[in-house]
Amino acid sequence: MKKYNLAILAASTLLFVVGCDTDYINDPDSPVSAPSSQVFSNAQFDLAFELNDQWVAGRGTLQISQYWNSTDYTDESRYALRTSMVDDMWEEPYRILSDLKKVIDLNTDSESAPLMLQYGSNSDQISIARILMAYTFSKLVDTFGDVPYWSYGQIDNPDFQALRLEEGIASPGYTDAATIYEDMLSELAEAANTIDASGTTMPTGDNIYGGDNAKWIKFAHSLRLRLASHILDVNPTLANTVFTESDASAFTSNDDNALFMFGTTDIVGGPWHDAFTVSARRDFGPSLSFTDLLYNRVGPYTGAGMEDPRIESFFDKYVSPAPESIVADEVYGIPYGFGNSVARSVTNEGVPDAEIIKPDFSQPILTFAEIEFIRSEFNGWDQATYESGVTASMMYWGIDAVAITTYVATLPAASEETVLTQQYIGLYMDGLEAWNLYRRTGFPNTLTVPGDTFGDATFTTLVPGLDAIPSRVTYPQNEQLLNRTNWDAARSALTDGDAMTSKIFWDVD
Template sequence: MKTFKYKLIAVATLCLGAVSCDTDYISDPDNPEVAPTTQLVNNSQFDLAFNLNDQWLAGRGTLGFSQYWGGTFYTDENRYQLRVSQINDFWNDPYRILTDLKEVIRLNEDPATADLMSAYGDNNNQIQAARIMMAYAFSKLVDTFGPVPYWSYGQKDNADFQALRLDEGINSPKYTSDEVIYDDLLNELQQAANMMDLSKTVFTEGDTFCNGDAANWVKFAHSLRLRLAAHLNSVNPTLAQQVYAESADKALMSNSDNISFTFGTDDLTGGPWHDAFTVGARRDFAPTVSLMDLMYNRVGPFSSINDEDPRVDQFFDTRNDTDEIIGVPYGFGDTPARNVIDEGIPDVEIIKPDFVQPIIEFAEIEFIRSEFEGWDQTHYLNGVEASMERWGVASSDASSYISALPAATEETVLTQKYLALYMDGMESWTEYRRTGFPMTLSVPGDTYDYEVENEDGTTQTVTATFTTLIPGLNEIPSRVTYPQNEQLLNKANWEEARNTLSDGDQMFSKIFWDVN
């Protein structure tokens, strides 16, 4: 897995204005003992955007679970047999990022370093931004595994929140209930937004998410609250509605507010799909049949529309200059996948180095507003329009498509939300688990017919069945199992967490909000 490393700027060069430089921290200017918080934040944002969306966690994981992409050659992951290294990365990458973000907080609170860090932004605002990013990272852990070791700034003295406390001698942390974590994440985001000083800079540089603007960080926090509220809407509608009322008018209001990460223009700083397709010369990912059938309106709630979804040309390119992308069957094994000729590849805009990775976008927030306001038509259409605009669809094509859409219903809103979440496989997977939409995904037990050529030149139809490789798993996974190291190194706490899950540490155990 690619890990991006930034060259740390010598602290000696960053002693600006009234900020005094403690020589204890710059005894070796080429190897500063204290990293600038802007570097820690920039590296954390890069890793959140890259490592959680690369060819391993997304391409062979969540983009597959969501059936945006399927494997054209290696298909075991399409049948949910994840590699040990993938499961480890689902766990280790967020915790490594969280460690850096906690360090940002420490550097801004510690009297020995706070003045030095104030050169990189307001101390208080840096802390609040770190809390928001930590909430984002912890939400990914919870939505992947369920109960996990947890820590938060607002309850840093909570004895049951034992993650990230190795410096205190806690190397076998307890797991916290996924429901308890959700409650605390909502509070963390609310407090961080309320404590952000809009008159001061957050970070002087290195902040790709929000460009150092406190108002943008507030919108980010409230948008994440809306996302979490949507996850809770079926299991705790009272709390979900309360959060919606508190945050709906403070969240993203246009595509100009989108929270995203734009990668660099070279091989070192480029995005995960440039790394996979160009640097690594991968050719084993393609759109799925289920997605192509939906976008060409062959199935689903938009089948009354004559023309295809205009985003299809922004999402994918054909391999062989064909008029229509077929897609690969997902979950049916190697032979059917390898039998497809014109399966398509991700569009050049996705493979280019400076791909813009979505973190949370206005279109998603509009669909959430539609849901909470009784499947509101205006927010529904706004969401579709925002997605079209974000992907560069010509306004005339977007208008033609939108004018033909059926009215807002649970199915139409959530299916359009699925399309708008393209390239955010983890969030789309969460949406499917909590809602069951879109209803067009292939599921275990489905069959797929394909033609094969015999040695004599004749053809025959062969039927494949979607079967998983995980005993007892007869559905799209509800979670990822805990890493094996947790069973070895943190066994007592792992066993306690396993016993709280509906079916133990299995891919078919439900996370608390999954009541679909």
Template sequence: MKILKSIILALLIMSVGCDVDYFEDPNEPSTPPSSGVFNKAVQELVQDTRDVWFSGRFTLATMQMWQQSNYGDEDRYGYRESMRETWEDLYWNLENLRLVIELNEDEATAVQMSAYGTNEGQIATARIMMAWAFNLMADTWGDIPYWSYGDRDNAQFQALKLTSEEEILQPAYATQAAIYADIMSELAAAAAQITAAGEGFSEGDVIYGGDAAKWAKFANSLRLRIAVKLGNATEAADAIADGVFTSNADNAMFTFEGSDKNASPMYRSWNVDARSDFAISHQMVALLKGDNIQDTLGADITTNPFAGVADPRLMEYAEPNADGEYVGMPIAMTSAEATTITWESLPNRDNIIDKPDYASVLMEYAEVCFLESEVNGWSQTEYEDGITASMEKWGVAASDINSYIGTVPAADMENVLTQKYIALYMDGHTAWAEYRRTGYPATLLKPDVAGFPDGRPYAVFEPTSATYKYFIFIPIPAEITNELPTRMEYPDFESTLNTNNYLDAVGRLSDGNSLTSKLIWDTN
């Protein structure tokens, strides 16, 4: 009965935006192929976290990689409820990943599922993707309902039981400490499991095509990310020893299809929905040009560790404006003001917004290099390897890479972490976690700078008038005074649908269900 419930739920989910009909009889659902369930779950996970809402208006805007050119509220932390409701979408997709596991464990379906790859390999692959998603959710909200394959009987882990025999409709929120510890355990076990299986999915795996060795590297690399975030040196060393990414060929990427229907979310926004809501930020352009942001008197507001050094990634990240210049979008004071700016540079067309088959990165080799540099005391070798990997991924010429590396200052904490931020372009969520953990980069605008409670006026050169225009960064939420948000608020419906568990979780947060509560690893 349990697996029948799961199949019915999965078919309902997969029927949305999916051309495959898994019903032989309208009154009796057949068993869906695990490869199709997995493929759809991963596609939706990437779409939900890399779309114009959760990514464009939330993480990319918050980390000042992009800014909005039509609506400015989210740039100033006025997040809409739709951003928080990604929570619900993520749990639907996690339910499908759990179904992949059930289909490969249940005696009634396991043999049939083996046509799509080894049972153990499929289970391990689903575990790794669940770990990736749960880590993202914990990094966003803090305590959340959680489920574990390896510790499924843990009374604290009650999520994903909508279709189980227990049918827990109001799951407890597991603590962050328990979640992160279990995710690292899951990743280590899943890496060993898929290595022993020798194969993942034989079809339906867009990320690695069933390559067991690459999935194991992804698991170990993700474990390294979490271990460094938690300051767990032993776990970090073990992850590296077990085998992490060693080149860009290992990057975990989901490549979208070339058709309009299944193209990347950013392509669909610009080319199908005919919208143009985003531009590369003034702060990112200044960082890549080697400039500091200045106030009305010409004094520096931000500190660019690469001052005077032009980064060749600028032309890969952004599109020149109508005058052939790279000019970033400032944080506007109002949405109306944002629409008056017409000289901003868009994100790069060929690499991002006009590329239907854009490859969205879940984790990449450059990040691993910078993590290894940190583990090794800010080592120079891994620092240079990370810069090289990032530039090669974006198509920068070898001569330009060598010239840049020969010009930038040597590795130290600020330089490594600022280069990591640059390399994480388009992965605003990971950059947000890194900023909260470390306080870098120091090139982001904050609402309270040098004693200006409403934000220090900063200058942006307006090319159309050849004069400077001045902006003030005033956040919308009253609780934000001098920093970026440190978490996202829980969605409103949790307070009514899961009241007691919601209140327990809110009570464990340092500042309640607010944008200013800090997660357990946010100690800077």
């Protein structure tokens, strides 16, 4: 995991947030605009923090995907998402997108564009912003379905109405999710093709790749592979075309991983440091369905000769309070979906690993391991890329080389179930993408589902009409209040209306 000018980034991020003008690119007494590098830095930080914090992820996507569970208040594990959580899932991506569009505006406006050249060519800055915009829009689409959309490549498209408040569009129409996917794939291709691979762009504002253009090109092609895998069942022609176009230019090792490393202080530290240390929360532990999978008690690896060594890189064992300080003999999980009494009966549950809780945690954005599993799927469950994906994931989580070799040698052969279940394990800490995987494939088939029992308890959701793992998140209430006409049109296009049971277009499993 790499650090890129972290001290400079932390300072510039803080300066931008508090509105200090000492770092502006023009007259410090009469600044015209913030530097594009600071705006980009702010967008990256928010993307890594706000979309992975204790609300959007801790009580949302990390629980829906059953990596984590609630230790005490379990309404979210039965899909009763708080209004504020849903608001964040919608509003935070649009705030990030507004910053990324600002980077584009700064590099296209005739007055500001020449001033931005000190951070890289205008074209390269625009392209990198387009890539991260596609990533962010994909989060919105995969959560809600149809959403208001905008892209640089179709800047004059009257149907792409998001991010156009300055043009007087305060109530944007929604764009069909399949149309958004097609445009995101085009945006990524065009952006990758226009970047100077030998150049450097916004190095002090880029805490993912340190301004390395060649890495951004690989990221764009890798993101195309992820999106292509999503639509493989619903549009195989397009999916396979994208795979053919981008496979050779995508990630080739863990050195290519897109990671955002947070800072070492409370102000710029990661969301789990903020939750567990700054706020002293103890709300989350591992889900039993996940720990059982890692200990080979369920799933396709029950015949493997050893437990998954990543489990103790994912979680720390319970340690009893002093003076006894007894350490649990394994990582204990909390049964998922069975209510408060069952969750509270587990008193020795594990906690997220100390490496995750430390301030300078590196949030995975997209990894080589995931791309290898995608390659295996597109190539008919290829064995070599399956094993490579497992190896890459274990190396990323710091597993000893001998343990990796031993574990991989015990795995059953590549198949739909084994590859996709390993992909799920490898996606740990990216709850939304793991939920995407389950929705489109049905794997892993080890998740606890409504109707399952645990002792005398039955997994019953708190959402009327929902008797399965949700297919989407409902639109935020503000859309009903402030954008009613367009919300009405969007919900009428859904199979079950604006409900958690309505499926996103690529979900045909």
